[in-house]
Amino acid sequence: MSVAGLLAAARAADAHAWPYVIGGWGLTAAVLGGYWARLRARIRRAERTLAPGDDG
Amino acid sequence: MNRLNIEEPTDTPGQLLAPGVRHAIGAVALVALAALALLGLWGAPPDDRQGEAMRLLYLHVPSAWLAYLAFFVTAVASVLFLWRRTRSMVWDRVAGASAELGVIFTGLTLVVGALWGRPIWGVWWAWDARLVTTAVLFFLYLGYLSLRRIPGEPEAAGKRNAIAALIAFVDVPIVHFSVEWWRTLHQKATVFNPELSAKIEGVQALTLWIAVIAFTLLYLYLLDRRYRLAVLEEGQAERELEQAIRERTGDAVAGVTP
Amino acid sequence: MSLWREALLVAGKDLRIEARSRVALAQILPFGIVVVLLFAFALDPDRGVLARVAPGLFWIAVLLAALLAVGRSFAVETQSNARDGLRLAGLDGAAVFLGKSGAIATELLGLELVLGLGVVVLYDVEVHGLGVLVLAALAATVGVAATGTLYGVLAAGLRLRETLLPLLVLPVLAPVMLGATRAFEDGLAGAPGDAWPWVALLWIFGVLYTGIGVLAFGSLWEND
Structure with a gap:
């Protein structure tokens, strides 16, 4: 395809690009946020079991 | 190994960053991520050539950068572990934590890249070296x-x-080289036409820089947290082992004395 | 004892075990042939597709069979603690690596010969440029055997070895798959000039990973 053709196709697709943008941003936020939340929960749980005093 | 009542391994630091530094990094990362969302989704104008799909590059580019950085850190930490003079479990944990983050960022790079490629190239995937x-x-x-x-x-x-x-790590350049060779021998790159690349300047460039900084700080923060979790899990495993030993020896003693 | 003598001893031991147990001959080789047959079922032999893609199919069949050979090579050491025997014999780690990868390479070369004949007969491939093909196959085999042996010892004795080994080995071998297939395609198409760079790449890969194995195998072997 020629450059002009590609550019025309890109412009035509522009109106339809928003779903991809939202999908990409949403996915990134979900993955990174989910990873962080899971890390935090696991650290809290491990710290609780290691807390001094419950060493049986 | 006769330490009873241990809370966590004490011969190595329990976390990479001092709590104050970590909190500062986390806070700045959060602010930068908020600014990125604001600029990337709304503040930055759509690109002349790529239109709104350009907004995916604000995530794709920093993800790719961090993927490579993370694997590089894993390689360096692995060398430091293998070298006797610097051998420490610190490096093993850093290598593992960084590789985990690297895999996450690589996955994001691939998926966001595909979401970008579909509206721009018309295909989800291209057999390009990168x-x-x-x-x-x-x-x-x-x-x-x-x-x-x-x-x-x-x-x-x-x-x-x-x-x-x-x-x-040694395999990465060989893979890249062989795939590049393979693709350029058999066809001309059509999708990577320079005429189609975005001309990044002004607010767009600023957004991209904020994105790179925000992701790098997020990486540092998550690396520290993942390291912390590794330390805690090692301590837990050690405790469980000791408890099992105590139970066994306790049983033996109970069996001898009626 | 010199390094090479020790390596030959280890290779001889592994090959004798395979000759006696017949696992390679009675299980791995037939497995490779079945894979070659399955490709024919998948790709409909009447449309000439098979002859065109024969190099790629051949190397996929070889890689899959190589995974079995590597797993087998280390299963032999784990059984009845044969590993301790080798260690107590005071053999150099580098020699064990060279011996074991040499034995795997020898088995693979035999396998490639049979599968190659099978592909020529079943897929109706015309052979050109045999010299290039042989050199490419030798180089690729060295690379596969070295990488397989390295990961074999990494995963040896671990739980989940059977499932872990393919995931570890196959991505690393991506350049070998690519290089060997291109070299075979160019060689068969009567354009050996195009194949030489790929053959060079395959040799670089093989030498590099053999070097890593010689350096690293000792500490992995003696450690756990």
Whole structure:
């Protein structure tokens, strides 16, 4: 395809690009946020079991 | 190994960053991520050539950068572990934590890249050297993470992990080179037409820089947290082992004295 | 004892075990042939597709069979603690690596010969440029055997070895798959000039990973 053709196709697709943008941003936020939340929960749980005093 | 009542391994630091530094990094990362969302989704104008799809590059580019940085850190930490003078479990944990983050960012790079490629190129995927190398990278380090998950005596497991990380790292340039060779010999690159690349300047460039900074700080923060979790899990495993030993010896004593 | 003598001893031991147990001959080789047959079922032999893609199919079949050979090579050491025997014999780690990968390479070369004949007969491939093909196959085999042996010892004795090994080995071998297939395609198409760079790449890979194995195998072997 020629450059002009590609550019025309890109412009035509522009109106339809928003779903991809939202999908990409949403996915990134979900993955990174989910990873962080899971890390935090696991650290809290491990710290609780290691807390001094419950060493049986 | 006769330490009872241990809370966590004390011979190595329990976390990478001092709490104050970590909180500062986390806070700045959060502010930068908020600014990125604001600018990337709304503030920055759509690109002349790529239109709104350009907004995906604000995530794709920093993800790719961090994927490579993370695997590089894993390789360096593995070398430091293998070198006797710097051998410490610190490096083993850093290598593992960084590889895990690297796999996450590589996965994001691939998926966001596909979401960008569909409206811009008209295809989800192209057999380009960069794409194929990134995909191979993803599976190389996925295997490495599976290997890490298998427990063993710390020093032996550490050596095993470090060597596996280096075998994978050495492969990356060979993969890239061979795929590039393969693709350029057989066809001209059509999708990577320079006329189609975005001309990044002004607010767009600022957004991209904020994105790179925000992701790098997020990486540092998550690296510290993942390291912390590794320390805690090692302590937990050690405690469970000691408890099991105590129960067994306790039983034996009870059996002798009626 | 010199390094090479020790390596030959280890290779001889492994090959004798395979000759006696017949696992390679009675299980791995037939497995490779079945894979070659399955490709014909998948790709409809009447449309000439098979002859065109024969190099790629051949190397996929070889890689899959190689995974079995590597797993087998280390299963032998784990059984009845044969590993301790080798260690107590005071053999150099580098020699064990060279011996074991040499034995795997020898088995693979035999396998490639049979599968190659099978592909020529079943897929109706015309052979040109045999010299290039042989050199490419030798180089690729060295690379596969070295990488397989390295990961074999990494995963040896671990739980989940059977499932972990393919995930570890196959991505690393991506350049070998690519290089060997291109070299075979160019060689068969009567354009050996195009194949030489790929053959060079395959040799670089093979030498590099053999080097890593010689350096690293000792500490992995003695450790756990």
